[in-house]
Amino acid sequence: MHPKISGMAQELSGIETSLRLILEWSDSVREIKEQVALDVDETLAIADELGIEHPSVDGSPKVMTSDFVVEMTNNEVVVVQTKSWTFTLRDVEKMEIERAYWLRRNARWMLVTDLQIPDVVVSNVRDVRKYVDLTDYHIPEKHVSRIRRVAEPLIVKDIPMNEVGVMVDERLGYEYGTSLTVFRHLIAKKEWIIDMFEPIDPGSRLRILSIAGRGMDKEASAE
Template sequence: MSNWNKEKLGRYINEGRGQGEKSCYIPLTKTHEFSSKGRASRIFGIKTQRIHHFHSDNQLRAFHMYEWVNDNVVDIRECFPLLDVMEVIDDKDNLRFDKFRDKESGEQLVLTTSFLLTSRDSDGKERYLARSIKDSSELIRKITLEKLEIENRYWKAKGIDWKITTDKQLSRQLAKNIEWVRETLLSNEQQDINKDQLSDDLLNHLLINPDSAIRDSLRDFDNKAGVSNGVALYLFRYLIAKKEINIDMRNKIDTASRITDLML
């Protein structure tokens, strides 16, 4: 974050950065404002109904895991600022805040945690989970470890569960599969069909033909339903996205497989 000063912080706070929940939350920094080492991306959140801003592929993969895999997560706030860090942490011994200052202005930078999640238990009780996303290669850097220690003490003082998640815990194939199916929850590319009714029909069709290759069953369904080629594949993705078809998303989805071999 370059050219950081009190005026910019004041403007960000007035804009509501780092404040609000779900659709009202605004991350401290947005993708076009921040130079990151990773690939920046913007994505519309299904649970939050807003645009999320990510500064690396690892953050995007983590988001997919929190949004789609974990049904207990009801809110996802990225780039969450620790605005009250100096007041919250009593034990500041050995914490190198001086290393996190703007090189030009000398102003103290606002430290952030990658994600603050809201998780709701089966009894309706909500709790917060803080998660820092790092590439495993970063963990050998002293400055990275110093920032993580600040985060650790901050969230510990607040009584909030905090963990580090690295690229080794974020499956690329899982994220790729989620991206492939979640589009059907957002898109309206098949406007001329009743998506919910036809997807129910497709599920029944697949279940009564468990030993057929999925791609053959999908082609057969397109013909029987009188829809254009590819509709059944779209509906198949939709069923997975809604978790009405339960498969191992950590593996590549092979439509040459039999439905009985793919479904869990």
């Protein structure tokens, strides 16, 4: 489970899973709570005040939940509800109860639909996140350091990422694919900062915006 997730990880929908990946990646997010239950007595009172029918199951009030309650690094609390863009008027009524609930707690409530999810970012995060820890890949830290030292002067040149990987593996005598794994590890650890809105394509050049400890790369910034 990701260290930003508080409590038990929940089974999520496709939209929720995509948003969670984005929240996990964000440096502005400190803690993520999922499927947070709202106090049913309070939501009943709010529904009555607003003149909205409270959600129910078999005639009994249903406990409402918020998809994500997010604590930001600036201590702001942001509550996120996710919906398909085809949500209904009834969905709007229920969200208004939820929004009023969190407004009383000085939290910012927002709706995110599937149309707002950046698919490229989600795909990139999903691609690199499994390389944060290289234990299962049996690549020691000394190999990471060596690969990084050889690769960084090459990776900023107009050479496809997979070709740089082969060049580095051959120069260091490592098994083919080792350097590509380390490249994804460095992205996952944010040692190499890239534009996550651009697809990570091994057949294309990897455009690094900055390298940890070095700031903006001179060759990359000179383009």
